[in-house]
Amino acid sequence: MHALVTGSAGFIGHALSRRLLAAGFGVTGFDGLSPYYDVGLKRARQADLAQSPRFEAVEARLETPGALLDVMARVKPDLVFHLAAQAGVRYSLIDPGAYVEANLVGFANLLEAVRAHPVKHLLVASTSSAYGGNASVPFRETDRAVSPLTLYAASKLANEAMAHSYAHLFRVPTTAFRFFTVxxxxxxxxxxxxxxxxxxxxxxxxxxxxxxxxxxDFTFIDDLIDAIVALSERPPPMPSEGGPVSAADTLSTVAPYRLVNIGGGxxxxxxxxxxxxxxxxxxxxxxxxxxxxxxxxxxxHASPDLLRDLVGRLPExxxxxxxxxxxxxxxxxxxxx
Structure with missing residues (x-):
């Protein structure tokens, strides 16, 4: 099995890549090493991963036309984990253009690359910030998320909608997950x-x-990676091939797509x-x-019900x-x- 991890020099991408390498995967890490925070730390994470002969680092940005498409054509990964993004709630007030380029244009390029080179499962990082002004707790995936409070949150909600549309049109099994304070x-x-x-x-x-x-709702990094890896083994079925696992399931009725919180509640x-x-x-x-x-x-405050129903354990x-x-x-x- 081979995985492509975008954002492999980031906090979560690095931890996920380490876990996949330890499990015997080949991993291609795709990262633009943006200067949003200390690039030296990002390079240290990449160097840590490079100790494995099964890791390949590609330094490029998703916003660059064709960059990921070329890598996908060469590598032909089984799984794609999309963790690259312009992160940060408060920084979106300072440089909104960075979020448009990385999180919208870059993600559209990723979807086109997966469309051209389908994978067994596409896993897409979202955020608890997507719940925005939702006053109902715990936050359930079935809650209407229509009140983002920052452009960062809005861009991630857009990613969820974009991923669903591509899952419907091109039948790529897709799981989006919302992180809680990792x-x-x-x-x-x-x-x-x-x-x-x-x-x-x-x-x-x-x-x-x-x-x-x-x-x-703090989530320790090891627990988060446990959940991501476990979810990667549960791709959403096509609408004609399976139904919801429980009343909490967000499985789409028109696409192999679901949305899952990753938090302990x-x-x-x-x-x-x-x-x-x-x-x-x-x-x-x-x-x-x-x-x-x-x-x-x-x-x-995450509702952990769906995560529990899908993988049988929670961040603890x-x-x-x-x-x-x-x-x-x-x-x-x-x-x-």
């Missing part, structure tokens, strides 16, 4: 846990948005996360409480285990600075 070793420097760790070690105050009361207050980080670092944080910035929500690593694992990696990679 953290862990090799994480993203723009995420709160990474920022807080750096500032606490430097003796600098941390800005706590939502005044510590905001809640997030156990939201935690941000101040509790900071407490776990302080314990792992052995240092106290100086907290500066601030209101939520535009585009942020007070709570994310507690912060008290996951945060020390991140801190150990951080100190090994950066040192006590």
């Amino acid at each position: 953290y862990g070793p090799w994480g993203r420097p723009d995420m709160a846990l990474f920022l807080f760790t750096r500032k606490i070690l430097a003796g600098e105050p941390i800005e706590v948005f939502g005044e510590g009361a905001a809640e997030r 156990r939201p935690v207050r941000l101040d509790a996360m900071i407490g776990a980080l302080e314990a792992a670092l052995g240092r106290k944080a100086e907290r500066v409480l601030k209101p939520l910035p535009p585009g942020d929500v007070i709570r994310t 690593t507690p912060l008290e285990t996951g945060i020390p694992a991140f801190v150990r990696w951080y100190l090994d990679y950066y040192g006590d600075q």
Whole structure:
């Protein structure tokens, strides 16, 4: 089996590629190494993957016409995992064009490449931000997601709709999944846990948005990868070949397509996360409480029912285990600075 992973130098793409290589896959990593955050960290992730002779790195951007099409024609992967994107909720207020190019134009190019070279299963990353202003909790995949609060969220909702249309037209089995606040070793420097760790070690105050009361459904990276790999083995059937697995299923009636949350359904207050980080670092944080910035929500809370129905298990690593694992990696990679 051969897999193509877009965004292989990213946090989640790197972790997924490592897992696939360990399972015996050949992996082609496709990544443009954008400068949104530290390119050195991205190159270190790629170098980590390159220790396997079954990994090939392709440095190119999805927005470049024909770039992925050429790779797909040569590699002919069995599975495609699409994790490349312009990420970040707040950055979409600064550079909206980056989201249009990477998340809309780039994704359209990916769909065309898969159309030309069909695969056994296309797996597409979305986000819990897609739920936007939804006030009903927990967030269920069957909820109407029509109130995105940022262009980032809107672009990912568009990706879900685009993927469904191609699944219908060209019969490529497709699973889209919405991530919930992923953290862990090799994480993203723009995420709160990474920022807080750096500032606490430097003796600098941390800005706590939502005044510590905001809640997030934290998902440890290993749990997330477990779920993605398990879902890759459950491609949605054609409408004429199978039906929903349960009442929670989002299986389309007109396409081999479904949407799945990946989250444990156990939201935690941000101040509790900071407490776990302080314990792992052995240092106290100086907290500066601030209101939520535009585009942020007070709570994310996944309904895990469909994920459980499909793969039989859920993300379960507690912060008290996951945060020390991140801190150990951080100190090994950066040192006590």
